[in-house]
Amino acid sequence: MPIDPSLVKEFENIAGKEQVLTEPADLQCYSYDAAVLNPVMPALVVAPADKEQLCKTVKLAYDNGLPITVRGSGTNLSGSTIPQGDGMVILTNRLNKILEINEEDLYAVVEPGVITAQFAAAVTAKGLFYPPDPGSQSVSTLGGNVAHNAGGLRGLKYGVTKDYIMGMEVVDYRGELIKTGSRTVKYVTGYNMAALMAASEGTLGVFADIIIKLVPPPKASKAMLAEFDDVNKASEAVAGIISGHIVPCTLEFLDQNCIRYVEADTKAGLPVDAAAILLIEVDGGHPLLVEEDADKVMEVCRKCGSTNIRVARNAEEKLKIWEARRNALPALARARPTTVLEDATVPRSQIPAMVAAVNAVAKKYSLEVGTFGHAGDGNLHPTFLCDRRNKEEFARVEAAVDEIFDVALKLKGTLSGEHGIGKAKAKWMEKETNRATMEFNKNLRRALDPKLLFNAGNKFV
Amino acid sequence: MSENTPTSQPVSSALQALTDKLLKLDDLLISCMRCGFCLAVCPVYGATMKEADATRGKIALLEFLSRHMINDPEAVNDKLTRCLLCGSCQAVCPSGVKIMDIFLHARSIVRDYLGLSATEKLIFRSFLARPKLFNALLGLSAKFQGLFLKEADPALGTHKAPMLSSFIGERHFPRLAGRSFHSKVASLDEAAGSSGLRVAFFPGCVSDKLFPDVAEATLKVFRKHGVGVFMPDGLACCGIPALAGGDMAAYHTMVGENLALIGGAVVDWLVTPCGTCAATIKEFWPKLADGYTEKNKGVIRDLHAKTIDITAFLSDVLKVELPAASGGKTRVTYHDSCHLRKSLGVFAQPRSILKSLPGHEYVEMAEAERCCGSGGSFTLKHYDLSKQIGKRKRDNIVAVNPDIVAAACPACMMQIMDMHSQHGDRVKVRHVVELYAEAL
Ligand SMILES: Cc1cc2nc3c(=O)[nH]c(=O)nc-3n(C[C@H](O)[C@H](O)[C@H](O)COP(=O)(O)OP(=O)(O)OC[C@H]3O[C@@H](n4cnc5c(N)ncnc54)[C@H](O)[C@@H]3O)c2cc1C
Ligand code: SF4
Ligand code: SF4
Numbered sequence: 027m028p029i030d031p032s033l034v035k036e037f038e039n040i041a042g043k044e045q046v047l048t049e050p051a052d053l054q055c056y057s058y059d060a061a062v063l064n065p066v067m068p069a070l071v072v073a074p075a076d077k078e079q080l081c082k083t084v085k086l087a088y089d090n091g092l093p094i095t096v097r098g099s100g101t102n103l104s105g106s107t108i109p110q111g112d113g114m115v116i117l118t119n120r121l122n123k124i125l126e127i128n129e130e131d132l133y134a135v136v137e138p139g140v141i142t143a144q145f146a147a148a149v150t151a152k153g154l155f156y157p158p159d160p161g162s163q164s165v166s167t168l169g170g171n172v173a174h175n176a177g178g179l180r181g182l183k184y185g186v187t188k189d190y191i192m193g194m195e196v197v198d199y200r201g202e203l204i205k206t207g208s209r210t211v212k213y214v215t216g217y218n219m220a221a222l223m224a225a226s227e228g229t230l231g232v233f234a235d236i237i238i239k240l241v242p243p244p245k246a247s248k249a250m251l252a253e254f255d256d257v258n259k260a261s262e263a264v265a266g267i268i269s270g271h272i273v274p275c276t277l278e279f280l281d282q283n284c285i286r287y288v289e290a291d292t293k294a295g296l297p298v299d300a301a302a303i304l305l306i307e308v309d310g311g312h313p314l315l316v317e318e319d320a321d322k323v324m325e326v327c328r329k330c331g332s333t334n335i336r337v338a339r340n341a342e343e344k345l346k347i348w349e350a351r352r353n354a355l356p357a358l359a360r361a362r363p364t365t366v367l368e369d370a371t372v373p374r375s376q377i378p379a380m381v382a383a384v385n386a387v388a389k390k391y392s393l394e395v396g397t398f399g400h401a402g403d404g405n406l407h408p409t410f411l412c413d414r415r416n417k418e419e420f421a422r423v424e425a426a427v428d429e430i431f432d433v434a435l436k437l438k439g440t441l442s443g444e445h446g447i448g449k450a451k452a453k454w455m456e457k458e459t460n461r462a463t464m465e466f467n468k469n470l471r472r473a474l475d476p477k478l479l480f481n482a483g484n485k486f487v
Numbered sequence: 488m489s490e491n492t493p494t495s496q497p498v499s500s501a502l503q504a505l506t507d508k509l510l511k512l513d514d515l516l517i518s519c520m521r522c523g524f525c526l527a528v529c530p531v532y533g534a535t536m537k538e539a540d541a542t543r544g545k546i547a548l549l550e551f552l553s554r555h556m557i558n559d560p561e562a563v564n565d566k567l568t569r570c571l572l573c574g575s576c577q578a579v580c581p582s583g584v585k586i587m588d589i590f591l592h593a594r595s596i597v598r599d600y601l602g603l604s605a606t607e608k609l610i611f612r613s614f615l616a617r618p619k620l621f622n623a624l625l626g627l628s629a630k631f632q633g634l635f636l637k638e639a640d641p642a643l644g645t646h647k648a649p650m651l652s653s654f655i656g657e658r659h660f661p662r663l664a665g666r667s668f669h670s671k672v673a674s675l676d677e678a679a680g681s682s683g684l685r686v687a688f689f690p691g692c693v694s695d696k697l698f699p700d701v702a703e704a705t706l707k708v709f710r711k712h713g714v715g716v717f718m719p720d721g722l723a724c725c726g727i728p729a730l731a732g733g734d735m736a737a738y739h740t741m742v743g744e745n746l747a748l749i750g751g752a753v754v755d756w757l758v759t760p761c762g763t764c765a766a767t768i769k770e771f772w773p774k775l776a777d778g779y780t781e782k783n784k785g786v787i788r789d790l791h792a793k794t795i796d797i798t799a800f801l802s803d804v805l806k807v808e809l810p811a812a813s814g815g816k817t818r819v820t821y822h823d824s825c826h827l828r829k830s831l832g833v834f835a836q837p838r839s840i841l842k843s844l845p846g847h848e849y850v851e852m853a854e855a856e857r858c859c860g861s862g863g864s865f866t867l868k869h870y871d872l873s874k875q876i877g878k879r880k881r882d883n884i885v886a887v888n889p890d891i892v893a894a895a896c897p898a899c900m901m902q903i904m905d906m907h908s909q910h911g912d913r914v915k916v917r918h919v920v921e922l923y924a925e926a927l
Contacts, residue, residue: 051562052537054551055544060521065547065556073536100538101523119536141527164579165527356581363517365582415517 029069029114033090037072040082045120047071056097056115060162061105061450062366062414068095068109073117077195077203077234080121084232085201087114093479096228098139098170101162103367104448106174106227106484113479116232118169125235127152132240133192133209138169138233142176145238155243157184160444161355169233175225177444179351182402183275183309184241186444188224193237196223196230199475209237227446228481230474247275247309248320249344252327253300253334257281258378260302263330264401265375267306270326272319277402278305278351281381284358284396284409288350291357296350297334302381304332304401305351307344354398355409362394362411366423370434371405371443383433384408390429391422405443431457452487498555505560505600509553512589512596516553519546519584525576530858531569534875539566542576542586549593564597569869571862571876572731573825588774591730598733668699672706674720679755681713682805687754687793688718689768691725691761693897701897704924705760705797711927712805719748725764730771731862742772743783750786756804757794760920762833762896766826769794796827797920798895802836815847819922820889822880822903823856824896837895837919844926850887854879861902873902874909881906884914891915893922 029048037046047053048070057065070092074080087094093113100107109115118139125135129152136145142163149156159178160166166176172194177186193207196219206219223230254260264277280288280303289296297303304327308319324335338344359365372380381397388395388410399406408430410423431441431454441451441458456464467486472478498506525542526532532541539548545566551557570590577586668690679685686709690702709716723744729737749757759765772787779787801807819841827833834856842849860866860876880903884892892907892914894900904916 047537049562050557051548051559051566052539054557055538055541055547058521058547060523062520065551099523099526100521117536143527162522162524165523356583359520359582360518363514365520413517415513 029092033086034070036086037070037083040086041072041074041079045073045075047073056100056107056109056117059097059100059105059107060103061108061448062364063105063108063449066108066111068115069112070114071117072114073120075120077121080116080232080234081197081201081203083116083201084197084199087116088199088201088477088479091477091479093482094228094232095481096169096173096232098167098173099141099162099165101166102170102174102446102448103369104174104227104442104446104450106446106448106481108449110482118167118232121169121234122167124148127154127240128209129154131209132242134238134240135209136168136236136238138167138172138236140168142166142168142171149240150243153243154240156190156238156240158187158190168236168238172224172233172236173227174444174446177400177403177405179276179278179400181400181405181444182277183273188221190239191220191224191236192239194220194223195234197232197234199231199477199480203234204231207237225446227448227485229471229485230480232480244275244309245311246313246316247307247344248316248337249305249307249347250320250324250335250337251347251350252304252306252324252332252336253297254302254304254331255300255333256331257302257381259331260304260401261375261378263304263327263332264377266326266330267323268374268402270322272308272322274306274319274323274402275309276305276307277400279303279377279397279399279401279406280305280350280354281385281397283385283394284354284398285350287361287396288353288357291360292349292353294349294353300333303350305347351398354396355407358396358409358411362413364412364414364420366410366412366427367445368408368410368427368430369399369405369443369445370408370430370439370441371403372434372437372439374402374404376437376439377401377404377406379437380404380406380433380439384430387426387429387433391426393419393422393426395426400443403443404439447485449484452483452485455486498558501600502558502560505596506553506555508596508599509549509593512549512592513553515585515589516546516550518582519543519550520582521547522581524579524581525586528575528579528857530571530573530575530860530876530879531872533857533879534860534872540569542570542580545570546584546586546589549589560597560600564594564601567594567597568865569872571825571858571860571865572727573858573862574829575825575856575858578829591771591775594731594733595735596733666699668695668702671699671703672718675716675718677715677717679715680709684713684755684804685715685717685753686800687749687752687757688716689722689725689749689757689759689761689764690718691759691764691897693901694760697901698897698918701760701900701918701921704918704921705758707924707927708797708801708920709758711924712807714805717752717754719752722748725761725767727763727767727771730767730775731865735775738775739778742775746783746786749790750783754793756800757790758797758800759794760797760895760897760918762796762824762827762831763898765794765796766830770830796831796833796895798827798837798840799831799833801920801923802839807840811842812845812847815845817847817891818850818887818889819844819847819891819893820850820852820884820887821855821919822852822859822884822892822894822899824894824899825856825858827895828856833895837893840919840923841893844922847891847922850889852883852887852889852892854883857883859899859902859906861898866902874906877902877906881910881912885910885912889914891917891922893917893919895919 057067093110095109097107121137122139127134157180160176171187310316394411397408538544694701723741726738726741859880860873866873
């Protein structure tokens with residue numbers, strides 16, 4: 027349904043004619059994100075350039091009852107930026123300024139459209155460190171990271187996006203700026219709304235700026251790769267490392283299928299007969315301490331039956347060790363036209379059960395699957411390979427994914443460790459929680475969004 | 488929720504024919520997983536921040552067009568032309584989407600349906616495909632250019648062209664060389680030199696007409712290293728402008744003329760100082776040779792193996808000994824041509840040459856691998872956009888305060904020169920081979 031031209035004019039008055047899109051060829055380009063779901067074309071797209079324009083845009087849309095979808099880079103995997111057909115998309119990609127990096131008080135203030143990797147690089151240039159590193163960091167926005175509470179390889183030791191939000195300004199449904207949090211380490215003067223905004227998936231309001239915590243960088247690190255002939259042994263090694271009071275900054279896992287896809291694609295000489303490999307990196311404040319931790323990790327791996335361990339002796343070898351992990355998704359993505367990347371998460375100790383279940387389900391539905399993920403936090407990415415044009419095959423993928431969620435919940439896990447709920451998993455929310463939780467959340471949502479215009483159809487529906 | 492569905496309007500038979508052809512690209516299009524990684528590197532998206540200008544948007548539009556979810560080939564074509572074919576996206580695409588293949592085929596399919604614009608036809612069909620006419624006309628305009636060129640920046644040797652601005656915008660381009668390289672050296676047919684090598688020399692249009700010094704420096708380097716040169720008279724354009732414009736007929740004419748001239752020659756390498764020509768001959772010629780004679784297919788296969796740019800030729804083939812120089816006063820930085828770095832993987836060689844230049848200090852600029860915004864007909868059609876992209880390159884160059892910015896592709900040199908001239912920067916733009924030749 028096209029939008030009333032006079033309303034379009036009003037948006038143009040706010041953001042400028044260039045920044046209001048109404049042509050189908052432009053609109054079609056905001057009908058999708060990285061989720062494998064059907065596209066929906068919005069009726070209007072507006073790209074405000076600053077806070078004031080953002081507030082006015084939200085107010086005008088809300089007053090006129092337009093469904094609002096906020097979009098960063100559209101890399102989420104849950105369909106949470108696929109708009110409503112009669113709604114509008116608000117782009118944050120022009121709100122892309124780093125407003126402040128404070129080296130004394132270890133924080134930064136950014137607009138929501140700043141690209142994660144560019145921010146991390148700017149912080150590094152000042153001798154500081156912003157740890158969250160989602161696989162999509164070269165393109166994802168910090169606003170999108172917050173709204174999905176993005177994780178990354180460093181999650182185990184350094185935490186995820188929510189652990190770095192000190193405060194923010196949020197545009198509410200009236201187009202007013204709401205402040206929460208502060209630039210101080212301690213803050214108790216209001217509700218902790220910044221925490222509520224993490225993983226809100228565009229359903230509670232629009233972030234206008236974000237205060238981000240920074241930390242000093244580690245001074246040394248050491249990476250290694252351990253092979254196992256049994257997933258259980260790899261899992262025992264993970265448990266052993268953690269109970270030995272070592273927290274590696276990364277502790278990644280590739281199962282045999284995944285190793286084979288990577289090897290087929292890169293011919294890098296990976297151990298295709300290994301049941302699993304662990305990629306482990308320890309870091310810290312002093313090279314000797316790091317050395318010591320690395321030795322302990324190797325000892326644990328050996329004790330748990332690792333068949334082979336390689337340690338990187340220099341930066342080049344470290345890159346080489348990480349190559350297998352870096353190539354996991356590309357290798358899987360190149361094998362078949364469509365890649366369905368899941369992220370059901372289970373308690374760490376349940377990884378062997380989860381990997382076994384994934385492979386059993388794939389077999390049951392005759393599907394190709396490879397699993398990699400963050401072994402340290404139980405966040406696995408079983409990745410189904412298919413061709414979305416083949417309806418029959420795709421239906422089998424959907425059935426398999428449903429079954430995997432069932433297993434994850436039975437193992438006391440969760441539907442999503444980092445990719446979010448969006449449209450893709452909304453129907454599962456009640457199963458993970460209960461009726462009362464759903465109602466509580468919907469009430470909360472109605473309080474902040476009385477007309478239910480912010481990303482309706484997502485998260486709690 | 489109304490999902491995108493095929494529109495129910497009746498579809499003309501011409502449009503149906505277009506979408507049928509596009510569906511042949513379906514197997515390529517489907518492999519895009521919409522991850523958006525290409526947004527991070529696409530120079531056009533970087534300038535406009537509009538998804539339709541990014542790779543992901545263009546690929547989605549092609550898929551939607553082929554499935555009748557949008558029935559406006561004109562609008563889609565408009566988006567498709569907003570692309571430099573720089574290959575930056577393909578170099579980072581985790582899903583291995585054959586983006587350049589998609590774009591080249593799609594352009595030609597859509598242009599078949601829409602027809603070429605009159606100016607483009609004139610350029611591709613008359614000038615570039617007929618090198619003799621092209622040379623004659625340029626020879627003429629070089630003599631008379633004083634009439635319509637105004638000196639813009641004497642230090643850089645660039646000129647504004649107020650009377651031509653409807654065609655080339657406000658571009659400051661190097662004065663058409665008083666004499667093209669070709670008019671000084673029409674052809675060469677030498678035996679292998681003391682190095683034991685004989686090469687086919689492909690100067691490329693831009694070197695020949697705008698930067699003859701680059702072609703001459705290349706020749707000087709061949710002489711110095713005892714390389715015999717074969718350069719037939721009347722080499723045509725490598726074909727990339729026509730290919731980018733979707734004019735396949737003109738493209739095949741150009742390639743055909745070149746094949747006829749180079750085909751019979753026995754050479755060890757085909758060397759060019761132009762990164763764009765190198766990538767076109769090496770990568771695109773083999774891809775688009777389906778209808779060619781067996782003989783020409785053989786020549787193209789041979790050239791695929793033998794084509795090399797001058798910097799890689801110096802470093803990898805001649806293995807010129809280059810001890811790193813130190814204590815230089817002249818600051819020199821390097822811009823990676825997309826075709827060299829992303830298509831051919833050439834980036835270490837020009838740097839090692841520059842680092843060895845006596846009297847020079849090498850400095851690396853930020854985002855050296857980011858596209859400069861020069862892209863054949865793109866620059867003509869979307870000059871403002873090209874300028875915006877070039878500005879980012881220019882800012883990165885100026886930030887390291889160099890005396891010289893070097894490149895190994897004359898097309899990039901033209902763009903960068905334009906940017907510096909517009910901003911009044913005192914930065915000289917030189918080809919790596921020019922600097923190397925001077926140091927000999
Ligand atoms: C190949 C690949 C790898 C990935 N790897 C990881 C990974 O390792 N870890 C991980 O956690 N995720 C990963 N993701 C998922 C995704 O990249 C993240 O969820 C990321 O945070 C999304 O950022 P974005 O800018 O693209 O946001 P978008 O996709 O544009 O939006 C995501 C959500 O944020 C909301 N939003 C955006 N900006 C605002 C704002 N200013 N105010 C309010 N709401 C807003 C949107 O409405 C939407 O609900 C990956 C995705 C891909 C394709
Ligand atoms: S990087 Fe490749 S797969 Fe990802 S959106 Fe771009 S073209 Fe598609
Ligand atoms: S070829 Fe270059 S300009 Fe074209 S879509 Fe890819 S990155 Fe963008």
